[in-house]
Amino acid sequence: MSKPTLVDLIIAARWIIPVVPENTLLTDHAVIINQGEILAILPQSEVDQHYTLSEQGQQFQLDQHAVIPGLINSHSHTPMSLLKGYADDTALQTWLEDHIWPAEGRHVSAEFVRDGSRLAIAEMIKTGTTCFADMYFFPEETAEVCHEAGMRAQVTIPVMDFPTAWGSGPDEYLEKGAGLLETYKNSELVTIGFGPHAPYTVSDDAFKATVALADQWQAPIQTHLHETAFEVDEGIKASGIRPSARLHKLGVLTPATQCVHMTQIDESDIELLLSTGAHVVHCPESNLKLASGFCPVDTLMKAGVNVALATDGSASNNDLDMFSEMRTAALLAKAVSKDAEALSAQQALTMATLNGAKALGISDRVGSLEVGKKADICAIGMSDLALQPIYNPVSQMVYCNNSQNVSHVWINGQTVMSDRALQTLNEAEIIANAQQWGDTIRAGSQEA
Ligand SMILES: [Zn+2]
Structure with missing residues (x-):
């Protein structure tokens, strides 16, 4: 048996909705990513046989979540x-x-x-x-x-x-x-x-x-x-x-x-x-x-x-x-x-x-979860009371989801939000700064 391939990101989820092929719902699957690119989407039970995490690699085990293209x-x-x-x-x-x-x-x-x-x-x-x-x-x-x-x-x-x-x-x-x-x-x-x-x-x-x-x-x-x-x-x-x-x-x-x-x-x-x-x-x-x-x-x-x-x-x-x-x-x-x-x-x-x-002319790179595309991915926590019971995750996501349930986001394979915490931007600083702009713009409209 050949050695498992080293990869830097594994996202395992209860449901994966790849968008292509149309109307596909994968249960207990994982998306395998290396250097920002999707290498495979396969049942979680088969991951260890084929793939292993590199030293810097990250694995997300999202058992209550649905994963969709960003x-x-x-x-x-x-x-x-x-x-x-x-x-x-x-x-x-x-x-x-x-x-x-x-x-x-x-x-x-x-x-x-x-x-x-x-x-x-x-x-x-x-x-x-x-x-x-x-x-x-x-x-x-x-x-x-x-x-x-x-x-x-x-x-x-x-x-x-x-x-x-x-x-x-x-x-x-x-x-x-x-x-x-x-x-x-x-x-x-x-x-x-x-x-x-x-x-x-x-x-x-x-x-x-x-x-x-x-x-x-x-x-x-x-x-x-x-x-x-x-x-x-x-x-x-x-x-x-x-x-x-x-x-x-x-x-x-x-x-x-x-x-x-x-x-x-x-x-x-x-x-x-x-x-x-x-x-x-x-x-x-x-x-x-x-x-x-x-x-x-x-x-x-x-x-x-x-x-x-x-x-x-x-x-x-x-x-x-x-x-x-x-x-x-x-x-x-x-x-x-x-x-x-x-x-x-x-x-x-x-x-x-x-x-x-x-x-936008970029469907060769993003827009669906397919092998060879860039890993632009969004995970949604589906355990929220308002979403129960779940007959069809896509229906829940469109008709009764609150976007506060979005838990993780990856762009080009980089984790930009993990458990709702922004990884590349400083949320507190952004809020304070927006409040300052609000004061300036309000004062400007009063003078005008
Ligand atoms: Zn416009």
């Missing part, structure tokens, strides 16, 4: 975590123009972005997210915090027609973006993409320049699109065609493009999405809170469009909890399609994992 939050504005609860219960345009943009004008800086990203990333790890896509100013700060935290991310370079604290306009944003692409071209964790904000804040020329640079670097593009009926109506008034058609004309829609929101969809939009291979990122709680409209996810998915899931920024949600987002998505899909079979618990989990990885 969740992927496909759209956020992480630094806006510092503005959560700052201006609630107002419509999108008022919210942006009267509250959020003025506050950002007063406070956004490299420091604001660094601290806000740290707060957001800590919250995401604590709620089982192992990868997120971001769109905000000073993206170099967010990217750096990802490395510090061991977090995977697609960080996009914001592009819009007007000046901000980060730059004077599209030319400068894109120039800075090219620098970031160069810095992170070999990063294991951070992918740099482009984030032209929305059709109503980005001119044709700026979109074209973004597409040219994205092509050159093979970089993904993420943009807000068809968030509200107002946006579509105004877009048609300004250019004579739907914003989706305008973006297509400008070459924006490709298999590397993520269209965020898409609450206004007609037949022509579905055709465009299918023919270009562009992805949809669904943000149900943000759409509900801003009364933006409803993305018809059931229709899109049945048509064959890839739909990923996201929280959007904390200021319009107000959290970054992908468990609550899965539940909202599953419930809302049933209401919108008037079909209780729409978006099952398993489909909601796939939307929050594999579909996210596909949208």
Whole structure:
């Protein structure tokens, strides 16, 4: 008999839900990991025969737990975590123009972005997210915090027609973006993409320049699109065609493009999405809170469009909890399609994992627990009273889980949370720092 292979991480759990193959539930299995990569998934009784821990290796025996691929939050504005609860219960345009943009004008800086990203990333790890896509100013700060935290991310370079604290306009944003692409071209964790904000804040020329640079670097593009009926109506008034058609004309829609929101969809939009291979990122709680409209996810998915899931920024949600987002998505899909079979618990989990990885162009590396993929993994303690009895762990996880039950998180094979204790970030410091920012931002709005 051959000697057991040395490995550095073994995660043994009561249930493993790999997402691929679909609808698979493995009982009393273990995930074997070495140097950040999944080597095998096998019954616990067979582990010792084939594998043994290296000297520095760690084994987790999680007998009351379910293990799933780490969740992927496909759209956020992480630094806006510092503005959560700052201006609630107002419509999108008022919210942006009267509250959020003025506050950002007063406070956004490299420091604001660094601290806000740290707060957001800590919250995401604590709620089982192992990868997120971001769109905000000073993206170099967010990217750096990802490395510090061991977090995977697609960080996009914001592009819009007007000046901000980060730059004077599209030319400068894109120039800075090219620098970031160069810095992170070999990063294991951070992918740099482009984030032209929305059709109503980005001119044709700026979109074209973004597409040219994205092509050159093979970089993904993420943009807000068809968030509200107002946006579509105004877009048609300004250019004579739907914003989706305008973006297509400008070459924006490709298999590397993520269209965020898409609450206004007609037949022509579905055709465009299918023919270009562009992805949809669904943000149900943000759409509900801003009364933006409803993305018809059931229709899109049945048509064959890839739909990923996201929280959007904390200021319009107000959290970054992908468990609550899965539940909202599953419930809302049933209401919108008037079909209780729409978006099952398993489909909601796939939307929050594999579909996210596909949208971000990283499904060869993450999004499911499969041999050869990176070990981005989340464990959930299932012994909580509210979860009993358990007939179907995926159903419990989507419909009645509290994300406080997330116990362990690994990213790229690194333990970033163990028994709810963050391993790479200082939670107490992050809380104190967020409270300080709260005081500063409150004082700023009183002076204004
Ligand atoms: Zn957004």
